[in-house]
Amino acid sequence: MACSAAKTLSKNVKKWGFYNVSMSFSKSRIALVFFFATALCLSGRLVSSAWAGTDLPPEKIQELGQKMYRDGVLPSGESIKAFVSDDVPVDGTAFTCVSCHLHSGMGSIEGEVITPPTNGRILYEPREPFIKGYEHVPSFSNYAKYLPVRPAYTDQTLAELIQGGVDPTGRSVLHVMPRYDIYGKDMDILIAYLKTLSDHPSPGVSKEQIKFATVIVEGTDPQAVKSMLDPIQFGIDRKNALAIAAGNNDRVARMGYNMLGPDLMAKKFTLSHWILKGAPETWRAQLEDYYQNEPVFALLGGISAGDWAPVHHFCEDKHLPNLFPVVDYPVLSDTDWYTLYLSRGIRQEGEAAARYLMSIQSLLKDGAILQVYRDSRRGQALADGFRQIWNAAGNTAAIEVTLPPGEKLTKTQLQQLLNKHKPVAVIVWDDETALPALTEVATEKSHPNFFVTSATWLDQSIYSVPEPLRGFLYMTYPYRLPQEEARFKNLLNKVLQGKSIAQYDEKIFKKGYITNQMIGDALMEMRSEYYSDFLLDTIGMMEDTYLPLYERLTFGPGQRYASKGCFIVQLSEGDAPKLERRSEWIIK
Amino acid sequence: MTGSFRKTMMAAMLLLLTLPLPQAQAAAPRYERSVHNFSIPDIVLVNQDRKRVRLKSIIDTEKMVIVDFIYGTCTTICPVLSAGYANLQRKLGKDSEKVHLISITIDPENDTPEVMKEYLERYRSKPGWDFLTGSRQDINRVMNAFDSYFRDKMDHKPLTFIHSPEDGTWIRLYGLLSGKDFIKECEKVGVL
Amino acid sequence: MDRFFMTALILLFILTLPACAQTVQDSAGVQEAAKAKPEVEYVYVSKGYRYDPVDATEDADAGLFLCGTRCNALSVDYLNITTPGGWRMLRVAKDHEVSIDLKKMGIKGNCICIADQYVVKVNDLYMSK
Numbered sequence: 001m002a003c004s005a006a007k008t009l010s011k012n013v014k015k016w017g018f019y020n021v022s023m024s025f026s027k028s029r030i031a032l033v034f035f036f037a038t039a040l041c042l043s044g045r046l047v048s049s050a051w052a053g054t055d056l057p058p059e060k061i062q063e064l065g066q067k068m069y070r071d072g073v074l075p076s077g078e079s080i081k082a083f084v085s086d087d088v089p090v091d092g093t094a095f096t097c098v099s100c101h102l103h104s105g106m107g108s109i110e111g112e113v114i115t116p117p118t119n120g121r122i123l124y125e126p127r128e129p130f131i132k133g134y135e136h137v138p139s140f141s142n143y144a145k146y147l148p149v150r151p152a153y154t155d156q157t158l159a160e161l162i163q164g165g166v167d168p169t170g171r172s173v174l175h176v177m178p179r180y181d182i183y184g185k186d187m188d189i190l191i192a193y194l195k196t197l198s199d200h201p202s203p204g205v206s207k208e209q210i211k212f213a214t215v216i217v218e219g220t221d222p223q224a225v226k227s228m229l230d231p232i233q234f235g236i237d238r239k240n241a242l243a244i245a246a247g248n249n250d251r252v253a254r255m256g257y258n259m260l261g262p263d264l265m266a267k268k269f270t271l272s273h274w275i276l277k278g279a280p281e282t283w284r285a286q287l288e289d290y291y292q293n294e295p296v297f298a299l300l301g302g303i304s305a306g307d308w309a310p311v312h313h314f315c316e317d318k319h320l321p322n323l324f325p326v327v328d329y330p331v332l333s334d335t336d337w338y339t340l341y342l343s344r345g346i347r348q349e350g351e352a353a354a355r356y357l358m359s360i361q362s363l364l365k366d367g368a369i370l371q372v373y374r375d376s377r378r379g380q381a382l383a384d385g386f387r388q389i390w391n392a393a394g395n396t397a398a399i400e401v402t403l404p405p406g407e408k409l410t411k412t413q414l415q416q417l418l419n420k421h422k423p424v425a426v427i428v429w430d431d432e433t434a435l436p437a438l439t440e441v442a443t444e445k446s447h448p449n450f451f452v453t454s455a456t457w458l459d460q461s462i463y464s465v466p467e468p469l470r471g472f473l474y475m476t477y478p479y480r481l482p483q484e485e486a487r488f489k490n491l492l493n494k495v496l497q498g499k500s501i502a503q504y505d506e507k508i509f510k511k512g513y514i515t516n517q518m519i520g521d522a523l524m525e526m527r528s529e530y531y532s533d534f535l536l537d538t539i540g541m542m543e544d545t546y547l548p549l550y551e552r553l554t555f556g557p558g559q560r561y562a563s564k565g566c567f568i569v570q571l572s573e574g575d576a577p578k579l580e581r582r583s584e585w586i587i588k
Numbered sequence: 589m590t591g592s593f594r595k596t597m598m599a600a601m602l603l604l605l606t607l608p609l610p611q612a613q614a615a616a617p618r619y620e621r622s623v624h625n626f627s628i629p630d631i632v633l634v635n636q637d638r639k640r641v642r643l644k645s646i647i648d649t650e651k652m653v654i655v656d657f658i659y660g661t662c663t664t665i666c667p668v669l670s671a672g673y674a675n676l677q678r679k680l681g682k683d684s685e686k687v688h689l690i691s692i693t694i695d696p697e698n699d700t701p702e703v704m705k706e707y708l709e710r711y712r713s714k715p716g717w718d719f720l721t722g723s724r725q726d727i728n729r730v731m732n733a734f735d736s737y738f739r740d741k742m743d744h745k746p747l748t749f750i751h752s753p754e755d756g757t758w759i760r761l762y763g764l765l766s767g768k769d770f771i772k773e774c775e776k777v778g779v780l
Numbered sequence: 781m782d783r784f785f786m787t788a789l790i791l792l793f794i795l796t797l798p799a800c801a802q803t804v805q806d807s808a809g810v811q812e813a814a815k816a817k818p819e820v821e822y823v824y825v826s827k828g829y830r831y832d833p834v835d836a837t838e839d840a841d842a843g844l845f846l847c848g849t850r851c852n853a854l855s856v857d858y859l860n861i862t863t864p865g866g867w868r869m870l871r872v873a874k875d876h877e878v879s880i881d882l883k884k885m886g887i888k889g890n891c892i893c894i895a896d897q898y899v900v901k902v903n904d905l906y907m908s909k
């Protein structure tokens with residue numbers, strides 16, 4: 001690893017060589033920078049009038065400071081004014097502190113720019129080219145040694161930085177950092193808020209251990225629960241085995257130290273099972289009890305065949321991260337922060353169907369769309385996903401027909417609907433019992449060119465779609481294609497440890513695997529700064545990830561649904577048919 | 589791990605290199621400028637209003653076309669590039685009609701037309717600034733055509749491309765430009 | 781002599797054991813070869829596409845878009861092959877032209893997808909299983 005890092009460095013230096021020539025520092029230049037910064041300070045423009053701090057109560061500082069930090073809005077309600085790239089005026093609402101320094105204030109690395117931490121604890125300490133106590137941990141020092149050394153900030157020098165972009169050494173910081181017009185009491189509030197940001201490690205973390213829990217809704221299929229739990233427990237056990245081995249074996253200790261740092265290497269993990277019983281309305285009280293008895297750093301996975309909203313809202317209120325619960329009906333929100341889902345659940349297939357039909361709209365020639373769906377939670381979620389995307393784009397609403405529970409879709413019923421509405425595309429959200437009716441209609445001389453169904457609902461029946469229907473049946477498939485998924489078997493084998501995947505629900509097992517992988521990767525990136533917001537910030541800044549099950553998992557600050565795609569597939573011709581893609585993972 | 593290290597290295601370089609120049613050296617630009625001939629792929633993208641746009645046809649016009657690569661939830665570079673676009677529109681006033689600003693997303697997974705529309709509103713864009721998305725492969729083709737392929741959106745660079753309608757060449761600007769520099773570069777193309 | 785004979789017999793027995801085992805394996809394998817032999821897997825990585833409308837009545841932009849959708853769908857994301865480890869892609873054809881039939885969708889023109897063709901193999905060069 002060290003070798004490859006050295007190569008990368010030398011490559012980058014070469015790549016950037018011309019800058020080094022034209023912009024190298026000389027003594028005279030440093031003197032000029034110093035002069036320039038001093039002149040700016042003396043000009044008085046930068047110096048705030050009051051440094052006595054603020055006498056507002058802590059809750060008010062949190063409220064007003066957070067508004068400035070996250071929304072770019074002054075306590076007066078006006079948006080903060082700022083300049084970026086020297087002379088470009090910008091609104092603080094478009095250039096909030098949070099957008100680069102993130103929720104935790106622990107900073108980010110993105111697009112060739114390091115944004116240093118901006119929480120009080122780190123700002124008010126001198127910056128060294130290493131992190132104290134972690135001098136020899138490669139991943140830690142790689143981060144720290146490329147940030148310029150500076151003395152500790154004071155309230156005054158911090159205000160000067162925010163207003164003028166000049167740090168306590170007199171050096172100007174990168175021009176992507178806006179220079180904000182914040183003065184007086186407003187500045188006091190912001191600084192007081194920064195001092196509270198990521199100040200104490202989140203609950204569930206002690207010197208010896210990090211506590212996690214997983215939420216299991218009672219009554220969930222035991223095989224499904226085991227499939228979710230085993231890969232996560234495997235990760236916990238392996239981590240604890242490493243901690244023990246490192247205590248007994250120097251070589252392992254060295255390896256663990258290099259990879260995780262002394263702190264994370266030595267910590268043990270625990271995973272409690274929080275079983276929720278009874279009606280969803282009673283879950284909140286149960287969760288409160290569990291959390292009070294045993295505060296945890298994060299909820300890993302979790303499983304419910306139905307509701308999840310009470311758990312979601314509990315996590316939101318307690319600022320408790322929940323990574324990738326196995327649920328079909330996640331809470332959909334653009335602003336909620338603390339639960340990361342694997343996808344938008346079942347409705348994502350309905351949304352994909354709408355996007356696909358919109359992508360072939362020129363072939364539909366404004367004809368009617370017929371949406372037939374089973375009157376069940378699953379059918380409704382799919383139909384709603386379709387309806388929302390289709391209608392929001394200004395299309396004429398689809399004609400909708402529901403199938404009552406237990407009533408099979410018949411050829412006569414379907415043909416009557418076709419005769420009546422003459423649709424150009426027919427969407428049927430139902431299980432495999434709908435296939436005979438669709439097949440019989442497709443054998444007729446005249447029929448629509450496009451039939452759409454959910455491959456996950458048809459399940460294994462997708463491979464027995466009869467020939468006359470195959471060429472016209474388009475199915476939503478929200479996973480990597482099976483023939484390509486086979487290549488990920490080796491990864492799973494490491495966790496299966498000789499057991500057969502057949503004893504598990506394969507898809508749920510893979511979801512548990514993803515959770516295990518993501519929490520491990522995130523903790524390794526977190527430089528032993530155990531803040532719940534930083535955990536979510538870290539995952540938000542991760543690169544695209546290729547793990548079992550989904551074609552691609554993507555992240556980004558504030559993005560909360562990791563798998564955003566869904567293929568539209570058809571069954572190939574012949575006796576040993578395969579699924580063939582008819583769309584990309586992301587449909588535009 | 590290696591990816592993060594690479595990013596750290598590059599970030600550190602940029603951090604060092606973009607330190608401000610004192611007055612005495614103010615003439616040296618903070619960005620790299622070069623002129624290229626790019627062959628634009630014949631593909632169809634989707635704009636913030638869900639309209640399909642044939643990329644070639646919106647580039648081969650009499651207007652000056654400026655292209656950058658950004659994404660909706662980007663933290664550092666994109667807001668600066670977009671503030672630059674917004675500032676350019678404001679400064680040019682009526683002349684902004686002569687310029688077509690194009691932002692192409694490098695996060696098509698998340699950047700739906702709705703996300704892109706909201707993004708443009710946040711920067712108070714005026715007509716003449718389109719935010720385009722499309723299939724990931726088509727967007728990769730565009731990035732490749734501009735010799736700017738980023739394997740991952742987190743690795744992207746501050747790049748702006750100005751197309752001259754006169755001779756069809758592209759000016760590649762690498763770095764974050766001040767408002768003044770950006771206008772100066774546009775003026776060099778000769779349309780304004 | 782007897783000892784020599786016995787030793788030789790035992791040695792012969794020992795030496796032939798693995799060979800017999802191998803033969804048993806092989807003969808079982810021959811019957812299943814047709815089934816078990818992994819199918820050679822070819823994939824495409826598309827590089828571009830073109831659409832030729834049949835006549836002027838066709839919407840060329842729409843045809844190009846739909847052709848692009850299908851051509852891109854034909855392509856694999858190479859990261860899905862190389863990321864799990866243990867697999868490699870060998871290019872067997874460059875700028876291969878694949879004709880995509882869009883008639884069932886109601887498009888008459890010709891859609892040509894230009895793609896490099898790869899064979900996907902177990903990476904026996906560097907990776908252990």
